[in-house]
Amino acid sequence: MDNNNPLSPHIQIYRWHISSLVSISHRITGIVNIFAITVICLWIFSLLLGESSYDLTKLFLQSIFGKFIIICLTWSFSFQVLSEIRHLVMDLGYGFELKTTKITGLFVIFGSIFFTILFYLLGRNFI
DSSP states (O other): OOOOSOSSOOTTTOOOOHHHHHHHHHHHHHHHHHHHHHHHHHHHHHHHTOHHHHHHHHHHHHSHHHHHHHHHHHHHHHHHHHHHHHHHHHHTTOOOSHHHHHHHHHHHHHHHHHHHHHHHHHHTTTO
């Protein structure tokens, strides 16, 4: 029995689906969010050291790069929350149909973009 087909799907023949994209992105944003929360805690801790130590943080957050990081983290947190809600519903036993997983996956992707834009528009009035 000489069969040249692989025993399991691999990257050369595997077709990407919305669910796999959301799943991998969920894992990546989870790791990014852990580091982001640690940095946010350090920034808050800098307030205890006095106003001068927080000035460096404030200067960074008001720069173009700092604002870009804030927008990226806002998307990451939004994506993670929506994906967690999706997983919670799936843990309850709903949403395993192929069409439903596509719809909820697209909701997570576009919903996170929507919430990022919404938080940006609301937040720029406060900063």
